Amino acid sequence: MKNEMSRIVRTVTTLIYGFIIVYGFYVIAHGHLTPGGGFQGGAIAASAFALLVVTYGDQGVKDFLKKDILSLVESTGLVLFIAFAFFGLGVTFFYNFMANSGGLFGNSAIIGINPGDLNTGGTIPIMNIAVGLEVLAALGVIILTMSAGSKNTKKKENS
Amino acid sequence: MKKSIFAIALVFFVAFMIVAAFGMRLFGEPIISEMDDYYIQNAQAETGANNVVTTIVFDYRGFDTLGEATVLFTAVLGITALFREAAK
Structure with a gap:
């Protein structure tokens, strides 16, 4: 309880964090069409986590943000990325084997300036998501780790 | 003595910087531009993605992105090891 911030900050955080996460996933999903991509969108979504940790303290977000699940997601993303790099090994490592193939993410892009089609890009959208x-x-x-660590440091300093 | 040597070195350094600044090419006009032209002309057709920066980061130079992801993974490993007592 004592780690929480005021009611105003808690209310605004509760209203806004979902939108931040959705915007982060939007930037990730449209990485091959608009400025941004995996790194930028992931950082935006993680800033919502930082907002939650700052507002509610690391005890308050215990049920929402679990370190084990996040760790699993991290490893899954990295494995997915390397796997799709290896799938192109018929030609070269990191070969874009799905581009212009007509299947998933396989439409050809219109050459020149155009709004873009989400179903293009081959392995690029998948790697963006990974x-x-x-x-x-x-x-x-x-x-999460550093917020838990800073609490421990404060405890040591006070004792 | 030491100060005069430092002053002479500073004068040479500043003169070198000024001469180099006048010899610089204009922004956006590199000496070798074959690679840039190739990316700009062929990236959309070859990868099907509209964002040429993303095609370079995730397709043409995927190894670089793999290294970046590994750097982030190593950072997480280091922080988890550093705060292992507190995170229990």
């Missing part, structure tokens, strides 16, 4: 999951989970783990 890196985005990795970054948001990694930054979440860093935030």
